[in-house]
Amino acid sequence: MSATVIQLKSVLTCPNCGYQKEETMPTNACQYFYECENCHEHLKPKTGDCCVYCSYGTVKCPPIQQGNCCC
Numbered sequence: 001m002s003a004t005v006i007q008l009k010s011v012l013t014c015p016n017c018g019y020q021k022e023e024t025m026p027t028n029a030c031q032y033f034y035e036c037e038n039c040h041e042h043l044k045p046k047t048g049d050c051c052v053y054c055s056y057g058t059v060k061c062p063p064i065q066q067g068n069c070c071c
Contacts, residue, residue, distance in 0.1 A: 010057035016041040
């Protein structure tokens with residue numbers, strides 16, 4: 001049985017200005033808020049998503065990658 005490799009880096013894309021930044025995701029909590037470094041828009045998850053990485057990132061958060069509920 002092979003272990004799932006959890007990715008800890010995700011590129012967040014601001015829906016307001018399109019700015020992208022690679023961030024390291026927390027492994028022990030959801031990140032519900034994120035401020036865009038470029039336009040200072042405050043991002044929060046879309047309806048049905050648990051965190052900003054699941055909504056705006058290139059990689060889902062670690063708990064979702066593991067098949068668990070994030071929050």
